[in-house]
Amino acid sequence: MNSVLKEVTNEARTNGPGPGRAWNFSAGPAMLPQAVMEQAQAELLDWQGTGISVLEMGHRTPEFLQIAQQAEADLRHLLDISDDYHVLFLQGGGTGQFGMVPLNLLGDSGKSADYLITGHWSQLAHKEAVRIARARVAADGATTNYCKIPDRADWQLDPDAAYVYYCANETLLGVEFHDTPDTGDVPLVADMTSNLLARPLDVSRFGVVFAGMQKNIGPTGMAVVIVRKDLAGNARSNMPSLEDYALQAKAGSMLNTPPTFTWYMAGLNFRWLLDNGGLEAMAAANRRKADKLYRFIDASSLYYNEIDPACRSDMNVHFRLRDESLQQGVLEAAGAAGLKALAGHRVTGGLRASLYNAMPEAGVDALIDFLGEFERRHG
Numbered sequence: 001m002n003s004v005l006k007e008v009t010n011e012a013r014t015n016g017p018g019p020g021r022a023w024n025f026s027a028g029p030a031m032l033p034q035a036v037m038e039q040a041q042a043e044l045l046d047w048q049g050t051g052i053s054v055l056e057m058g059h060r061t062p063e064f065l066q067i068a069q070q071a072e073a074d075l076r077h078l079l080d081i082s083d084d085y086h087v088l089f090l091q092g093g094g095t096g097q098f099g100m101v102p103l104n105l106l107g108d109s110g111k112s113a114d115y116l117i118t119g120h121w122s123q124l125a126h127k128e129a130v131r132i133a134r135a136r137v138a139a140d141g142a143t144t145n146y147c148k149i150p151d152r153a154d155w156q157l158d159p160d161a162a163y164v165y166y167c168a169n170e171t172l173l174g175v176e177f178h179d180t181p182d183t184g185d186v187p188l189v190a191d192m193t194s195n196l197l198a199r200p201l202d203v204s205r206f207g208v209v210f211a212g213m214q215k216n217i218g219p220t221g222m223a224v225v226i227v228r229k230d231l232a233g234n235a236r237s238n239m240p241s242l243e244d245y246a247l248q249a250k251a252g253s254m255l256n257t258p259p260t261f262t263w264y265m266a267g268l269n270f271r272w273l274l275d276n277g278g279l280e281a282m283a284a285a286n287r288r289k290a291d292k293l294y295r296f297i298d299a300s301s302l303y304y305n306e307i308d309p310a311c312r313s314d315m316n317v318h319f320r321l322r323d324e325s326l327q328q329g330v331l332e333a334a335g336a337a338g339l340k341a342l343a344g345h346r347v348t349g350g351l352r353a354s355l356y357n358a359m360p361e362a363g364v365d366a367l368i369d370f371l372g373e374f375e376r377r378h379g
């Protein structure tokens, strides 16, 4: 190979998604860092000289306990989580927490909880809470079609609520809180399924933070749940033990067999984050990536974004075509160009590019180049 060609090939290898791989803009299960995938591949058959795959390893063996404990330690380090909090690795994904939060935090108290509805996922969380306990709507963005977070002045918070619940990043339309709401002494519960680890977070502001793993953390099958210790231990008396935070904490999140491979993959990702500048570096990269794409969309005459700029998400960039008849064509052309999973959620339609930590800036550049070229041809 001559040296110029070699350089070009190396460049493609560094700046491309990896040999045989597409740029994957899926909202979840989502792209994982190439280095994490390669490490999992390299040790798939033989984990660190044991001759056993993590897939085949007992969850109570010293080897797996080491993997699990290291994952928790690395996550605590990344988010600077104090000993006042349990860190749980639970089954049931993000949605599982929609029920576990009221079961654990409202318990048998007869109190109610306040919900901020800013889109699809907070809506579903509220719906689930209502099945179980008393849950009020303290604010609802329906009048602005969830394109804007209701003004703080219009929230009707109950000072006696057991907690205030919100979704920090609504994944469908890409509506993100860029500040942590102040709820005084009322514990704050956050669904951060699609933005936990996107930037540093002051966990001490929260009662509970949870995240289903398959967006920004790992494969599907689990949720990370960070619970202030004083909020665990008051769960409803007549509920399944698997859903009780205090019992799970006591059992090291192993009341039963956990999804071990998912836990392991999350651990590889935590390690990758630590090795790549931690959450400060992720925050800077995520800001740059999202900013670039929004600027492109705002300058375009074919694509548009309808979200209030004050709460546009760094993680999920939703956009539409002014000529909707081009929707199928743009998706097909993108797929052919190696840009995958750009269709919006079935509830919202449109297009959506999810730019989680694992998406390199080169993927965003490739997307912008493609969209620009498509606009020149069809705009």
Ligand SMILES: *Cc1c(COP(=O)(O)O)cnc(C)c1O
Pocket: 028, 092, 093, 094, 095, 096, 121, 167, 169, 170, 171, 191, 192, 193, 194, 212, 213, 215
């Ligand atoms: C995807 C998602 C969920 C649901 O996650 P599951 O693991 O599928 O239950 C909940 N909340 C948010 C913000 C999400 O993006």
